[in-house]
Each structure stands twice: as structure tokens, then as C-alpha cells.
Amino acid sequence: MKTTLLPAYLIFSFLLLVAGLPARAQAPRYVISFTGRQGTPYRLEEPAAYLSPRALQRRDRQNIAIDSTDLPVNPAYIDSVLQTGSVQLLYALRWQNGVVIRTSDTAALGKIQSLPFVRSLEASARRAAPAAGEQPYIITTNARINGTSGLDYGNAYTQVHLHEGEYLHDRHLRGEGMLIAVLDAGFPSVDYNRAFAWLREQQKITATRNFTDNSTNVYGYGEHGTQVLSILAANLPGEMTGTAPEAAYILLRTEEAGAEQPVEEMNWAAAAELADSLGVDVISSSVGYNTFDNPAFDHTYAQLDGRSTTAARAAAMAARKGMIVVNSAGNEGNLDWRYLLTPADADSVLAVAAVNSQGQVAAFSSYGPAADGRIKPDVAALGVGTAFVNVNGAVSSGNGTSYACPVIAGLVACLWQAFPRRTNMEILQAVKASSSQHATPDNRIGYGIPNFRAAYDSLLKMDLQDTAYIRTQLNNQSIKVFPNPFSNQLHIYYRSASQAMVHFQLIDASGRLTRHWQATPQGTYSYITQQTGLASLPAGFYYLRMVQGKEQEVVKMVKY
Structure with a gap:
């Protein structure tokens, strides 16, 4: 008798809700790595069992082959871990072939270490909370400034116009058909905030996941994620219009409340994997990692080489799977650390610095380059006085690369909407080539401030010249x-x-x-x-x- 498997991207959602025991905030978390994928019921020849149609279409468009990293973790391994005692599964990590669990059962930990397919078991450690970089304040006037298409950007006009983003919007390239994953600390009030009414009415929020407590509830916690999402998706004509107001969104909570922990990098990796399996096009991530409560776990600058940290490896893998990852560079420029944060150091990740409305770099914006000498940050956007909507539905503004990141992420999605057959790397190359100092990049704003009119025109020229493809x-x-x-x-x-x-x-x-x-x-x-x-x-x-x-x-x- 042939066994029919539920798609793994749906099973994942179910596991988050039912696996193991009820969450206990005091129980430590552990990362388990497995030795292989022997005996897995999933096959490379049957990817529809674990990747959504959108994910398969993205791979097909970019000629990306299905490989072993796409295979889910062997469910038999997970079952064996859960049967060792009082153990709660938080999530599986297919790219790393492992799981993250929560338990206080020392006997269970001993049994897990003795399982023949367990490569390693490591405890998480707490990370020191970074210094505050964003400084929100309320906007008391509502400038009504339109693009030629009639979009009334309101207070968001400056952050859109700095990149000639209205050139895309005027062509009705506003994110329709694109799927953006937002990774952050929570999204309070998004389920009722007036700025997101259109998203709710059009059912544009297609999935939510909270990787910190194995639930689907993301509508609480810190307001940072709500502010970031509004820069992308707000639809308040005359007050605030986002850079991709017609895109669909997946909201993923990866950041822990209170004291921060390095398990957040695992949360980030799990979120990127889920985004991949659900067919996301663009990841917008306004988070970063460098230091921990225990200095033994700190990242050194030498580790910011795009390969050494968990988050950077996951971000690089997300790019390999055909997604575009846009990440804030960090707000460490005038602090002792000074450099960018991971995963902004990852290769093929678009790391975004902050500038003011005159195009001058913000003092707090993190420095590059990456430890291996690559240009970082990659580009820059408005991160000083950036407009957003707060949890109360009021238009505010603040400072930080966290706010510059979604400006770019939304416009990148709109650009890709116009040229769907182009690969993620071709889109990124067009964005960098359009930027203000492409010929002379530096370690403050990288290739500079992108101009999306120029990026659009260059990609259009490529299409017009591709006569062999058109003939085919x-x-x-x-x-x-x-x-x-x-x-x-x-x-x-x-x-x-x-x-x-x-x-x-x-x-x-x-x-x-x-x-x-x-x-x-x-x-x-x-x-x-x-x-x-x-x-x-x-x-x-x-x-x-x-x-x-x-x-x-x-x-x-x-x-x-």
C-alpha cells in the first residue's frame, strides 16, 4: 500500500502547534544536528510533497535544481527525539538537517546524545540587547505629494522619490503578484490597524509564524515590526503609502522578548526556510546579530565573512534558492562595534545603509566591508526621518537602517514584478548598477543610492535585446x-x-x-x-x- 504524504510545508505548520509539550518559558532550548537523511520518505523526484507550487515555479524560472538541502528533516528522527522524554519541538531546520527543541529533562538530553543519527546537541546562549538605534517621533503635518500616477504618498514621498520609486508605481508596478516575507520582533495592531485595512480586506497577509513560542500569533510584542511593515505596505492616501502596497505578505516573528538569545539566528534560519517553501520572492529583514551575554559566544569581526554565522549561512542559502534577501546593515556606526551585523555580511544579500534626505550617510549607519573584503553595505536608502505608521495608526518617523531596509525591499519587489523571468542575481545587479556611486563603492553606503528608473530601463533594454529568447x-x-x-x-x-x-x-x-x-x-x-x-x-x-x-x-x- 502506497503512503500518501501531506506536503511538508503544511506539516510544518501543524508541527509548530502540536509537537511536544506546552511551552515553558524557563526551559532551555537546544539545537540538534543530524548526521544524514537516511530513510527519509521524501524524494528529490517528488518535490511537490515538500515545496509549494510557488516555490517550484520560482526554481523553474531561475533554473534552480532541487537538491538534498530541500528535503525535510527525516520525521523518524524527530519522533525519536520527542520520545526520549519531556521534550518540546519548536521547529525543524531542513537546510541544516536539524531541529530546535525546548526541555529541562536532563535524562532526555542524555538519551538524545546517544541516538545514532545525532551529530551534535548544543545549548543556546543569551545575546546582549543592542543599543537603541531607531528613534521614532510623531509627524504633526501631512504633506500631500503625488506621483504622476495619482498615488498620494503623503509623508512617504521623500523616501520613495529618493530612488525615483514612483517611476515604477506610475507603471502600476506596486507589488501585485509578489510575495514578501517580513522577519522581525512582532507586528502588534496589524490585525486591526487602519494602515493595513486594505491588506486585510484583500487577504494579502497569507501566513504568519511565531518562531519564539511555536504559534501563529505575531500580533503582539514590540512595535518595530509594525513600523517596518508600514514602510512596505501602508495604504493611507495623503498620509502614508508604502513602497509595495499591492504585494502579499508573510509575517514571521524571529526575535525573542526581553533578553535576546543566539537562538534568534536559528529562528531567522527557520523563517527563511519557511519563506522558501511557501514561494516567497523577497525577504525583508530589519534585524542583526553580533554580541551575547556570555562573551564566549560573541561574533568577532573576522566571522563576518558571509560564511561563519548561522544567520549568514541561512541568508546565503535563501539566495541560492532564488529569493532576494534585503537586510538592514545595522546601527553600530558610532558605537564601539562600528561594523555591520550578520546576516548583512552574507554574499548575495542586499545590505542597506541609512542616509538622510540629502543623500548623506547617517553617523549611526554601520561600516563595512565584510571581513573577507567584499563591499558592504551594498546600497543605501532613507534611514533618517523615515516615515512609518505606528501601532496606534498615526504617521510617525524615526531613524535607523531598520527603516531604510523595507524602502529598498518594496521597490525591489516592484522592479522584479516588471521582469519576472530575470533571476534574483540579475535584479540585484541592476539595482547596484543603477546606484549613485556604482563606479566607486565604499564601506559606508556601498554602491550608493539606487535609482529604480535607471534599473528598470536597463532591464528593459536587456529584454529588448534578447532576440533569441523572444524568437523562442x-x-x-x-x-x-x-x-x-x-x-x-x-x-x-x-x-x-x-x-x-x-x-x-x-x-x-x-x-x-x-x-x-x-x-x-x-x-x-x-x-x-x-x-x-x-x-x-x-x-x-x-x-x-x-x-x-x-x-x-x-x-x-x-x-x-
């Missing part, structure tokens, strides 16, 4: 349009017989012309993308007609 997509047709059904954007590949102007006419089911665009061919094979005015069209059947001279082609479309 057309497959002997004259025109191909996707997505179909469509919502707020269309990508059009077409073949032209001459250099004459090409007209595109979008006609509704009654024969009425609803939209009209024209394009100059870039050769035999060309590409255009169009967003303007599509979102406001009613749902139904449409026909896209391509006209060049006497030649015509028609494609039937569906708007949802």
Missing part, C-alpha cells in the same frame, strides 16, 4: 501575450515584417477600443510591457489587435 517564445507565431488572464500588466512579444510603427489595440467584447499603444520595432523580434490603465478595466473578454501597415494579428484575452 513566439514559436513561429507573430505575437504572444502574457499573462493571460491578465490583471494590471501585459508583456507582449511580437515579430514585425518592417520597421514601420506597430499599433496595439485592446478591444472589449462589445467592440469598443479601450486602450491603444504604439511601438517602434527594435528589429525583427521585439518586446514591450504595458501597465498603464489596465487595472481599472472591468473583468471580461478582450481582444488585443496588433496592426503594422496592412498586417493584423488578434489575440483573445481575459481580464480578471
Whole structure:
């Protein structure tokens, strides 16, 4: 008889709620590493058993192969650990092939160490709370400043305009279809705060996880996460509009209350793994780690090489799986430590420094480079007087790289929305290349302040010049349009017989012309993308007609 397995990304959610015993705040936590994956019921040939359709689509788009690090931890190993005594499972770590448990049962610990498949068992240690870097204060005036599309950014205009982010929004690139995971200390009031009403109404918060107490409740604790989320997702026209207001979100609590502990790096790794399995595109992480209560566990600067810390290894793995990881650089610039925090040191992670509205680096913004000499931070965004919404629904502002990070994360998601076939590394390269000091990067703001108009234009040029890809997509047709059904954007590949102007006419089911665009061919094979005015069209059947001279082609479309 063949056994049918539930998808592991769903089993994970169930385990968080039911595994082991009720949480005891006093019980120590331990990290268990296993020797291998022998006997696992999961197979590389059947990834749908443990990765969501979105996760598989992301891998497929970027030609990322399924490998052994994608396999869940062997459930038989977990069962054996739980059967040793009074042990609570907090979560499994498939990339590290281990689990994190909570227990005060010393006899159980002895039994666990004797299990033949256990490589190591280590206790967590407490981490010293970092010095305060963010200094929120209330904004008493509401500037009403619009982009040309009519988005009323209010107090967020400066942090968007510093990067010409409105250039993306004006093209209706506002995060629709993108999934962003936010890793932070909690998200109090997000379940009722007026700034997130649209997220709730549209069911844009697709999952929540609290890795500190094995629950799904993230709507409490420190207000930092709420502020960060508002920079991404707030929708208060005339007061505050986020950088990716139409994206969907996963809210993940990784930070412990009170005294901080290095197990938070394990929490971060588990959150990144869950984000991967659920098909997240962009991780926005405004947290970082360096020192602990016990100095024996402190990270040294030499360890900030992108490979030595748990969080950096997890962040690098997240990038290998095709996600874009955006992380705050840290607020240590005028403290004794001075340098950036992990996982901002990880390779392929976009580490974000803080500048003021004039583009000058903030004194508190952490220094680079990474210990191995790589440029860090990578880019910079507004982190002085950054606008956000507080837990009471009022628009406030504050200082910190924590606030600069989501500005960039949201705009990166909007940029990727426009160019879905580009890899995460191609998007990151375009962002860095668009930045204000790309030719002369330094250890304060890296490549500089990104310009998303320039990044968009460079990626569009790449697409227009990729005639071999366009020819393959057309497959002997004259025109191909996707997505179909469509919502707020269309990508059009077409073949032209001459250099004459090409007209595109979008006609509704009654024969009425609803939209009209024209394009100059870039050769035999060309590409255009169009967003303007599509979102406001009613749902139904449409026909896209391509006209060049006497030649015509028609494609039937569906708007949802």
C-alpha cells in the first residue's frame, strides 16, 4: 500500500502547534544536528510533497535544481527525539538537517546524545540587547505629494522619490503578484490597524509564524515590526503609502522578548526556510546579530565573512534558492562595534545603509566591508526621518537602517514584478548598477543610492535585446501575450515584417477600443510591457489587435 504524504510545508505548520509539550518559558532550548537523511520518505523526484507550487515555479524560472538541502528533516528522527522524554519541538531546520527543541529533562538530553543519527546537541546562549538605534517621533503635518500616477504618498514621498520609486508605481508596478516575507520582533495592531485595512480586506497577509513560542500569533510584542511593515505596505492616501502596497505578505516573528538569545539566528534560519517553501520572492529583514551575554559566544569581526554565522549561512542559502534577501546593515556606526551585523555580511544579500534626505550617510549607519573584503553595505536608502505608521495608526518617523531596509525591499519587489523571468542575481545587479556611486563603492553606503528608473530601463533594454529568447517564445507565431488572464500588466512579444510603427489595440467584447499603444520595432523580434490603465478595466473578454501597415494579428484575452 502506497503512503500518501501531506506536503511538508503544511506539516510544518501543524508541527509548530502540536509537537511536544506546552511551552515553558524557563526551559532551555537546544539545537540538534543530524548526521544524514537516511530513510527519509521524501524524494528529490517528488518535490511537490515538500515545496509549494510557488516555490517550484520560482526554481523553474531561475533554473534552480532541487537538491538534498530541500528535503525535510527525516520525521523518524524527530519522533525519536520527542520520545526520549519531556521534550518540546519548536521547529525543524531542513537546510541544516536539524531541529530546535525546548526541555529541562536532563535524562532526555542524555538519551538524545546517544541516538545514532545525532551529530551534535548544543545549548543556546543569551545575546546582549543592542543599543537603541531607531528613534521614532510623531509627524504633526501631512504633506500631500503625488506621483504622476495619482498615488498620494503623503509623508512617504521623500523616501520613495529618493530612488525615483514612483517611476515604477506610475507603471502600476506596486507589488501585485509578489510575495514578501517580513522577519522581525512582532507586528502588534496589524490585525486591526487602519494602515493595513486594505491588506486585510484583500487577504494579502497569507501566513504568519511565531518562531519564539511555536504559534501563529505575531500580533503582539514590540512595535518595530509594525513600523517596518508600514514602510512596505501602508495604504493611507495623503498620509502614508508604502513602497509595495499591492504585494502579499508573510509575517514571521524571529526575535525573542526581553533578553535576546543566539537562538534568534536559528529562528531567522527557520523563517527563511519557511519563506522558501511557501514561494516567497523577497525577504525583508530589519534585524542583526553580533554580541551575547556570555562573551564566549560573541561574533568577532573576522566571522563576518558571509560564511561563519548561522544567520549568514541561512541568508546565503535563501539566495541560492532564488529569493532576494534585503537586510538592514545595522546601527553600530558610532558605537564601539562600528561594523555591520550578520546576516548583512552574507554574499548575495542586499545590505542597506541609512542616509538622510540629502543623500548623506547617517553617523549611526554601520561600516563595512565584510571581513573577507567584499563591499558592504551594498546600497543605501532613507534611514533618517523615515516615515512609518505606528501601532496606534498615526504617521510617525524615526531613524535607523531598520527603516531604510523595507524602502529598498518594496521597490525591489516592484522592479522584479516588471521582469519576472530575470533571476534574483540579475535584479540585484541592476539595482547596484543603477546606484549613485556604482563606479566607486565604499564601506559606508556601498554602491550608493539606487535609482529604480535607471534599473528598470536597463532591464528593459536587456529584454529588448534578447532576440533569441523572444524568437523562442513566439514559436513561429507573430505575437504572444502574457499573462493571460491578465490583471494590471501585459508583456507582449511580437515579430514585425518592417520597421514601420506597430499599433496595439485592446478591444472589449462589445467592440469598443479601450486602450491603444504604439511601438517602434527594435528589429525583427521585439518586446514591450504595458501597465498603464489596465487595472481599472472591468473583468471580461478582450481582444488585443496588433496592426503594422496592412498586417493584423488578434489575440483573445481575459481580464480578471
